[in-house]
Amino acid sequence: MSEYFPIFLQVVVAIGFAASALLVSVVLGKAAKTNKAKDSAYECGMPAEGGAQPRFSVKFYLVAMLFILFDIEIVFMYPWAVVFREHIAAHGPGIFWSMLSFAGVLTVGYVYAIMKGALDWKS
């Protein structure tokens, strides 16, 4: 557990660095006067039009969902990979087939998603 304490220190240093950099820039670079044009959203010099947050494709959301699911698959692969060689030496290649079947089941879902065009961004 003590080897994790330096990470905490590093986080503190990172926060300190970011905060002090911003602070110095606030002190040294004083904000000038503002006007209406300066305060408006940048749209290549044209007056800003419509809402600031346009609707976007549902595909982004779909990708985020699929990402979570496959991320969980990968999370299971890490402990598998770490024990793989020792396990093979002790108990034979069963662990290989075990993960192959796990990944195989998930590949069915992956192929289904492709067939349904869930990962097709062209349209």
Added chain:
Amino acid sequence: MDFLTSSDFWFLSLTSLAKTIFLIFLVVLPMVSYTVYAERRVSALIQDRVGPNRTGFPTSLIPGFTKDFSPFLGGLGQPVADAVKFLLKEDFVPGHVNKLYFWLAPCLAMMPAIVTLAAIPFGSEFLGVKMVVADINVGLLFMFAISSVSVYGIVLAGWSSNSKYPFLGGIRSTSQMISYELCMGLSAVPVLLVCGSTGLSSIVNYQVREGWLLAPFTNGGLSFREIALWVPIIIAFITFTISMFAETNRLPFDLPESETELVAGYHTEYSSMKFALFFLGEYTAMIAGSALIVVLFLGGWHLPFIPDGAGQGGLNFLHAIPSWIWGLVNITAFFAKVAVLLLVFIWIRWTLPRFRYDQLMKLGWLYLFEIALVNIFLTAGILAFTK
């Protein structure tokens, strides 16, 4: 046991603080500023221009000197001038933004990149102290976990700016980063299979014993199994490097800030030091990424025939030289490898054109994902069924 009152608490805190400060302020931040300089000079070289070659160090301000000091290629003072300029610029916050998150976003974009560096073993040993800030047994997963948090800086910058271009840039960037995170995670699995540990120090130690993963001959002879493993490792290296490009939003994957369509993407509304923090975060992430590639595939701090900082290994007659010198050599070797990879990053940026978004998604989800997945079972098969 209460660690905060234990006897080695102060020793551990002080050495790790010293390592943190050395790593961040003496190595990585200068490296970031000179990578930016190198980027401008190399791009100029590639495009047959000159690049920034004037800015020296203003020694003429000191009485008695008549000329500015401008060594070697010239322009070596450019990064310093840039930093000063960022600090002195008008600190402007547009009126239409969500103030709190507008300030928070650049910090969140930069902090994860700095924190990931904690797990990197950047040298062997120096005067008996291990050259890694936090020697943890889940180092690789720690790096993945913290870099997955860096999405928030970008998504918040896009959202808090209350403006169309940053918003689209933020959404795009998030989608791209999570997609390639999958490929990156999958391409690291073959390395774990071969090395049998997620600790970055153990992975480097394995490569010191058995030869670098990408160049197994650094340890002498090649067995049949080593040659067979070489194929999937090379594939893993390529997929990992490509995913790293996408993770750090570098060209050819810089769609979040593609200036031809989104002005500057998620940091369109930013200026002065807040913009500089995004910049710093991006380049620090690049350095952390290169360092991870070096640790996973290129033997970390190890050089063939050179002993480590404790005076172990290497050629026998080199042991006559005190081992702290070899500790320094190891640290230098590590950052030299990182610098070479950074040059490759720059070289590729100025060589390849940008992808279209549907091509980017297709590459990540169809090609890289499949290749990396099959590659895992290729590696596992070789390990399971060959002697």
Added chain:
Amino acid sequence: MSPILFYLFAAMTLVFAVAVVANRNPVASALSLVVSFLGLAALFVGLDAYFIAVIQVLVYAGAVMVLFLFIIMLLNIQAEERRKINVPAYAAGGLVTVAFIAQLWFVLQKFELGKTAFAPLAEKHVDDVRNVGNTLFSTHNLPFQVIGVLILVATIGVVVLSKRELK
């Protein structure tokens, strides 16, 4: 884990968990949840469960919450309006909370295993990734395969639910 660090991270987890509910702005709520997860991960580290701690950050803070933010942005949810405090509703809510805590208290009083102290771990540096792997592929292989089927069902569910938009 040292008590000071434990209370620091426990407070961080709880304060930001309350902030999730108390914040009017959905994006602020989501971010508070991320910070709460980070505090939880630190508590896991204190229990020597490093793998779980890292996975907590990787999956929950890095993946699930990104999805939450996407949904908030996709639906363009605005900040909630400040409403008048509805006294009966708050009183009922408080009552339910107290009842729940009392129930937990009584159950935990009867839980005998909680009173026995664990023997300290033999080696100081446990490679818990290795422990998880060994357990997963020896005694818990069937549940592992069932998880695979579960994720498959979820994948198909995701695609079917958004199929209307995909035409």
